[in-house]
Amino acid sequence: MTNFCYGCLYIKDRFIQEVFTIKPSPVQEVFFRGILFAEMKRAQILDNKWILLISTLSFCFLHLIYRHPPLLLIALISGLTWGIIFTKWPNIWGIAISHSLLGALAIFLDVI
Structure with a gap:
């Protein structure tokens, strides 16, 4: 198992990785989409279109803390997708659950 970098704090415990990755997902969605x-x-x-671009890029840049370039691309694509969904159906909770599941999948696949 690889070390998980949260800022400059390296975490090896899988449970702690999940807490740092899955739990903040709804908070991120409430902030970037909901607020x-x-x-x-x-x-x-x-x-x-500009609102979507600004919120997506802000969301993507938040993921710089992981220091994982492929994750930035995933954050860009998923942020854009969630932003488009939110534009059409402004319900934050489905997006937050999806974000949490994607974070869990990233941990399971050892992407982060």
Whole structure:
């Protein structure tokens, strides 16, 4: 098993990896889709495409802490997908569950 990097803290325990990866997923979704995306839309300053781009890139850059370039690509694609879904159906909880499951799969496959 590889070391898990959370910031500059390396964690070897699988349970701790899951806590650091799966538990924050709903919080990230509430922040990036539920607050950032929704507030930009409410302000009516930008078009939905710009709001989607800003929230997706912000979400992607948050994942720099893992220091894993392929994960950035996964975060970009999944963030864009979840953003499009949220644009059409603004329900954060399905996206949060999906994010948690993707994080669990990443741990299971030893991607992170």
